[in-house]
Amino acid sequence: MPHERSGAFAPGRVNLIGEHTDYNRGLALPFAIGEGVTVHTRARDPDSAADRILAHARDLDETDEFDLAAPPPAPGWRAFVRGTVAELAHAGYPLRGAHVDIAGDVPLGGGLSSSAALEVALCLALIRLGADTDDETGSELDRTKLAQLCARVEHRWVGARTGLLDQLASLYGRRDAASLIDFATLRIEHVPLRLGSWRLAVADSGERHVHASSPYNQRRAECQRASELLGVASLREAEVQQLENLPEPLRARARHVLSENERVLAAAEALRSGDLLALGALLNRSHASLRDCYEVSTAAVERTVRDMQEAGAVGARMIGGGFGGYVLGLFAPSIPLPDALREVRPGGGAHLLGA
Numbered sequence: 001m002p003h004e005r006s007g008a009f010a011p012g013r014v015n016l017i018g019e020h021t022d023y024n025r026g027l028a029l030p031f032a033i034g035e036g037v038t039v040h041t042r043a044r045d046p047d048s049a050a051d052r053i054l055a056h057a058r059d060l061d062e063t064d065e066f067d068l069a070a071p072p073p074a075p076g077w078r079a080f081v082r083g084t085v086a087e088l089a090h091a092g093y094p095l096r097g098a099h100v101d102i103a104g105d106v107p108l109g110g111g112l113s114s115s116a117a118l119e120v121a122l123c124l125a126l127i128r129l130g131a132d133t134d135d136e137t138g139s140e141l142d143r144t145k146l147a148q149l150c151a152r153v154e155h156r157w158v159g160a161r162t163g164l165l166d167q168l169a170s171l172y173g174r175r176d177a178a179s180l181i182d183f184a185t186l187r188i189e190h191v192p193l194r195l196g197s198w199r200l201a202v203a204d205s206g207e208r209h210v211h212a213s214s215p216y217n218q219r220r221a222e223c224q225r226a227s228e229l230l231g232v233a234s235l236r237e238a239e240v241q242q243l244e245n246l247p248e249p250l251r252a253r254a255r256h257v258l259s260e261n262e263r264v265l266a267a268a269e270a271l272r273s274g275d276l277l278a279l280g281a282l283l284n285r286s287h288a289s290l291r292d293c294y295e296v297s298t299a300a301v302e303r304t305v306r307d308m309q310e311a312g313a314v315g316a317r318m319i320g321g322g323f324g325g326y327v328l329g330l331f332a333p334s335i336p337l338p339d340a341l342r343e344v345r346p347g348g349g350a351h352l353l354g355a
C-alpha cells in the first residue's frame with residue numbers, strides 16, 4: 001500500500017575544518033547540527049491535480065505549484081524544490097502529486113547548509129510518499145547516491161557547482177561525532193566530538209551569499225585549471241613541490257587546498273587525543289589560508305572572526321563557501337559565551353518522521 005503522508009527532517013551542518021576541499025577530492029570534518037529543515041507531504045486527491053506538486057515554504061509564506069512530469073526552472077527556493085522533484089524522477093524514483101509543507105530553522109544562505117538540508121529532507125519525504133513498500137524508505141536508501149542526486153540539483157537547477165560536503169554531512173550525521181569524509185573514495189569515518197565543557201559557537205557576519213552568483217564557481221574552475229596545468233586528475237594527487245610551477249593566483253589556491261587537507265587530518269588527530277587547544281590553532285590557520293590564499297573572506301567576516309577572538313575564542317574561522325555567512329569559534333570552559341553567539345552541537349543525521 002502506498003503511503004498517504006510522509007515526513008522527514010534533514011539537519012544543516014557546521015564544517016569544523018576542510019573548506020573548499022570537497023570538489024578537489026580532498027578531506028573535510030563536518031558535523032550535522034540540531035537545526036535543519038522539516039518537510040511534510042500529503043498525497044493529492046486522485047480526482048484533482050493528482051500529478052502536481054503544491055509546495056508551501058512556511059517561513060517565507062510563499063507557495064509554488066508545478067507539474068510533476070516537467071517542472072520548469074525557477075529562481076530562489078523554488079529552484080531547489082523543482083530541481084529535487086525533477087532529479088528524483090530522472091533517477092527513476094516513483095513520485096506522486098502532493099502537498100509539500102516546508103519549515104526550517106537554519107538561516108538561509110548563512111553557510112550552515114540550509115540548501116542541502118532542504119534538498120535532503122525533500123528527497124526522503126518524496127521517496128517515502130512514492131514508495132509502495134517500506135523497503136524503499138529513507139533508512140534503506142543509498143545515502144551517498146542521494147547526496148550525488150542533490151548535488152545535481154545544485155549544478156543543474158541552481159547554478160552552483162558545489163561539492164558533496166553539505167549533503168553527506170546532513171545524511172551521515174551522528175550525535176556526538178564529526179564525519180571525517182574522504183571525497184576521493186567517499187568513505188566516512190566518524191570521529192567522536194568530545195568537547196567536555198568546551199563549546200563550539202557560531203556568530204552571524206550579517207552578510208548573505210548565493211553561490212551561483214558569488215565567485216564560488218570561479219574558485220572551482222581555478223582548481224580545475226591548476227590540476228590541468230600540473231597534469232593531475234585533481235589537486236588531491238598534486239605534490240606540494242609541484243605548486244612552484246603554477247602561476248598566481250592558481251598557486252595560492254592550490255596551496256590552500258593541499259594545506260587544508262593536512263589540517264583536516266591534524267584536527268581529527270587533535271579530537272582523538274582530546275587536544276582542543278591544538279584544534280583551536282588549526283581553526284585559526286584554516287581561516288588565514290581561506291582569507292589570504294583562497295580569498296573567500298570579506299570585511300564583515302573578518303570583523304566577526306576578530307570579535308570572536310577578542311571574546312576569548314581559542315580558534316575562529318569562516319565556515320562554508322565564504323563571501324559572508326557564519327563564523328565558527330571554539331571556547332574554553334572558563335570563557336563566557338557572548339550573547340550574540342549561538343552554541344552548536346553535533347546532532348543526528350537526516351531521518352524520516354512519523355507523518
Ligand code: GLA
Binds near residue numbers: 018019111162163
Ligand atoms: C559550500 C558548498 C560545499 C563546499 C563548501 C566549501 O558549502 O556547498 O560543497 O564546497 O562551500 O567548503
